[in-house]
Amino acid sequence: MKMGTALIYDEEMTKYKLLWVDPVCKIEVPERLIVSYEALVKSGLADRCVSIPVREATDAEILLAHSEEYLEAVKKTPYMHLEELMTFTQKYGDVYFHPNIYHCAKLAVGATLQLVDNVMTGKVRNGMALVRPPGHHSQSSAANGFCVFNNVAIAAQYAKKHYKAKRVLIVDWDVHHGQGVQYCFEDDPSVLYFSWHRYEHQSFWPNLKESDFDSVGSGKGAGFNVNVPWNKVGMGNSDYLAVFFHVLLPVAYEFSPDLVFICAGFDSAIGDPEGHMSATPDIFAHLTHLLMNLADGKVCAVLEGGYNLTSLAQSVCQTVQTLLGDPAPRPAQLGGACESALESIHSARSIHKKYWSCLQHAAAPFPEEPSSKNRRPAQQGGSQGPEGDAGGDAQREEEKVEEKEEEEIVWPEPLRRVAPSLRSALLLPDAVECPDGCARFSPAHGPGPLERARLRKSYLKESEDEASVTLLYNLTALLGQMEKNEIRNGLALVPDVSMAATLLTSASLSKRVLLVWMGEGPVPSQIIEDEKTLVVHIDSMEPHEAHSKYYIPIPLKKGCGDTAGVMQAVLGLLLPLGYQYEPGLVLLARWPGYQVEGGLWQQLTCLLQGLALGHTLVLLQENETAPVGITASCLLGNAALSLGPLVAPGPEDVGSFERLRLRLQTDWPLLQTTAPEKR
Numbered sequence: 001m002k003m004g005t006a007l008i009y010d011e012e013m014t015k016y017k018l019l020w021v022d023p024v025c026k027i028e029v030p031e032r033l034i035v036s037y038e039a040l041v042k043s044g045l046a047d048r049c050v051s052i053p054v055r056e057a058t059d060a061e062i063l064l065a066h067s068e069e070y071l072e073a074v075k076k077t078p079y080m081h082l083e084e085l086m087t088f089t090q091k092y093g094d095v096y097f098h099p100n101i102y103h104c105a106k107l108a109v110g111a112t113l114q115l116v117d118n119v120m121t122g123k124v125r126n127g128m129a130l131v132r133p134p135g136h137h138s139q140s141s142a143a144n145g146f147c148v149f150n151n152v153a154i155a156a157q158y159a160k161k162h163y164k165a166k167r168v169l170i171v172d173w174d175v176h177h178g179q180g181v182q183y184c185f186e187d188d189p190s191v192l193y194f195s196w197h198r199y200e201h202q203s204f205w206p207n208l209k210e211s212d213f214d215s216v217g218s219g220k221g222a223g224f225n226v227n228v229p230w231n232k233v234g235m236g237n238s239d240y241l242a243v244f245f246h247v248l249l250p251v252a253y254e255f256s257p258d259l260v261f262i263c264a265g266f267d268s269a270i271g272d273p274e275g276h277m278s279a280t281p282d283i284f285a286h287l288t289h290l291l292m293n294l295a296d297g298k299v300c301a302v303l304e305g306g307y308n309l310t311s312l313a314q315s316v317c318q319t320v321q322t323l324l325g326d327p328a329p330r331p332a333q334l335g336g337a338c339e340s341a342l343e344s345i346h347s348a349r350s351i352h353k354k355y356w357s358c359l360q361h362a363a364a365p366f367p368e369e370p371s372s373k374n375r376r377p378a379q380q381g382g383s384q385g386p387e388g389d390a391g392g393d394a395q396r397e398e399e400k401v402e403e404k405e406e407e408e409i410v411w412p413e414p415l416r417r418v419a420p421s422l423r424s425a426l427l428l429p430d431a432v433e434c435p436d437g438c439a440r441f442s443p444a445h446g447p448g449p450l451e452r453a454r455l456r457k458s459y460l461k462e463s464e465d466e467a468s469v470t471l472l473y474n475l476t477a478l479l480g481q482m483e484k485n486e487i488r489n490g491l492a493l494v495p496d497v498s499m500a501a502t503l504l505t506s507a508s509l510s511k512r513v514l515l516v517w518m519g520e521g522p523v524p525s526q527i528i529e530d531e532k533t534l535v536v537h538i539d540s541m542e543p544h545e546a547h548s549k550y551y552i553p554i555p556l557k558k559g560c561g562d563t564a565g566v567m568q569a570v571l572g573l574l575l576p577l578g579y580q581y582e583p584g585l586v587l588l589a590r591w592p593g594y595q596v597e598g599g600l601w602q603q604l605t606c607l608l609q610g611l612a613l614g615h616t617l618v619l620l621q622e623n624e625t626a627p628v629g630i631t632a633s634c635l636l637g638n639a640a641l642s643l644g645p646l647v648a649p650g651p652e653d654v655g656s657f658e659r660l661r662l663r664l665q666t667d668w669p670l671l672q673t674t675a676p677e678k679r
């Protein structure tokens with residue numbers, strides 16, 4: 001199993017800067033890279049990564065995404081004087097050149113390719129490249145938006161060419177639209193490009209019509225470009241997660257990439273002077289976690305933007321720490337997406353429903369609104385630089401005001417994420433072998449006579465032996481150590497899954513327990529009535545009318561054999577419910593005889609670990625030892641196996657999920673996919 005996280009960085013990439021006055025470019029400073037790397041060193045994260053040297057990309061590699069004329073032009077910049085650099089710069093939008101930027105741009109591409117090499121050859125599982133200049137705005141024949149060469153676009157082409165990657169996913173969570181990436185793969189169905197970006201009805205840079213949700217790709221690539229434009233600033237954690245649950249993840253799982261790139265810009269985080277969003281740095285732990293089970297865990301994160309040095313450094317740390325496998329922080333107090341975000345989500349889902357079967361039941365597009373004519377007209381092109389715009393004084397006044405406001409934005413520093421010293425403890429009958437890397441759980445001491453009597457009275461028949469009492473005791477002891485954060489997660493083989501679940505939900509000290517119940521067996525009524533337990537019952541036989549706020553049966557017509565259907569329920573229902581509920585403990589119980597594809601079971605086990613600081617306890621029926629190995633692998637932090645491209649889920653099931661979503665979304669707003677007045 002591939003392990004390890006690569007970190008690719010070289011101080012050389014801090015050695016260029018803006019040499020003249022330009023208010024647009026002044027935020028792109030060498031300190032961006034310095035503070036990011038220093039934060040990784042200070043927190044001890046850098047030391048835990050596999051450090052890999054950068055290299056210069058070759059001409060042939062740069063030409064994978066750029067024209068020869070452009071490369072030749074950039075090659076001349078190291079020999080230019082200040083005046084010539086300024087003139088050269090003016091051919092492009094919102095970018096600057098420096099005598100050393102060509103060298104750095106070659107290193108930025110080379111660093112990204114080093115990351116691809118190490119991930120694709122299995123030397124590491126995943127990694128991050130900290131680079132400058134960024135890449136996602138640069139185009140075949142143009143520098144743009146601080147970008148010289150398109151690091152990620154080149155790397156995607158390189159992975160296709162050198163490693164025969166058939167499907168590559170690029171997730172661009174930078175706050176700007178990576179139009180350069182979009183242009184590069186517009187008609188290419190082998191590269192799925194997803195981007196969310198500040199748009200404000202085209203009034204935000206780069207002010208392009210083609211950044212809107214209706215640019216879906218062209219020709220064979222139609223459907224493989226997914227844009228989610230933000231039409232308001234201030235988007236937060238709930239908005240970001242809602243887009244992941246309801247747009248990106250369903251499509252990404254259906255696509256099933258061989259490799260995932262993240263255009264990891266952190267100007268989408270709170271405090272950023274460009275983005276003006278309010279998502280906190282810890283959300284990047286979850287965004288990263290949610291992508292880490294695609295492509296067998298092959299994730300390459302590559303730095304793009306991020307201009308608030310504090311927010312940037314914190315966000316980089318959150319991302320790298322998650323790549324390393326530490327438990328994600330609790331995402332606190334999620335609501336639903338805001339109205340404007342819901343409009344964007346709805347628009348993206350409905351325009352893509354004809355390309356992706358996971359979206360086939362999304363509602364129809366909104367009718368064209370007359371009010372859209374009143375929207376602010378688009379500016380033409382990018383900003384024009386420091387001189388020559390009338391009304392410059394007024395603009396500068398505005399900037400001053402903005403700057404003042406920005407100083408006041410504060411948010412709490414993310415909590416330190418501590419991984420318990422023991423990752424996985426297993427409660428197995430003696431005859432069952434303990435998989436490598438796991439510990440067989442044994443409590444410090446056994447139950448006293450009173451405890452024995454209590455357990456026997458509450459849970460066992462008189463006839464049952466002392467061994468059963470001991471098992472129940474051990475189960476509660478394991479739970480106790482997990483809740484004290486001494487053990488991260490666990491797996492128990494039990495003679496009676498129902499009884500074990502009942503025992504654990506009542507013994508848990510957590511204010512909220514999420515019980516995920518897989519299979520057709522009934523959930524004990526004691527648990528259903530228990531207010532501190534949210535039960536999500538996948539593949540239940542109950543009619544959906546049976547649901548209450550805390551008991552949510554999700555019936556599947558085609559049963560658990562419908563991998564695409566189960567995945568749809570997991571991504572679109574279970575995860576939003578779980579994230580909104582904020583459990584302190586997740587129990588994953590598998591009803592005896594529940595036959596589910598191994599990869600699907602692994603996906604479920606892995607994805608749920610994003611909740612409750614990774615405190616997942618899996619319950620399996622004693623005689624069902626076959627899934628022990630694959631479950632333990634996921635609990636230990638290995639990526640789930642890829643499911644392959646998903647076929648269409650059963651249409652009745654998708655229809656019933658949508659109806660269920662509609663009924664539940666008042667209680668659970670993170671399930672919403674459409675703005676209220678449009679429902």
Ligand code: Q9C
Nearest residue numbers: 094134145146176205304305
């Ligand atoms: N205030 C990256 O984040 N300036 N590039 C926009 C509008 C250009 C951003 C001006 C921003 C480029 C990689």
Ligand code: ZN
Nearest residue numbers: 174176265305
């Ligand atoms: Zn950006």
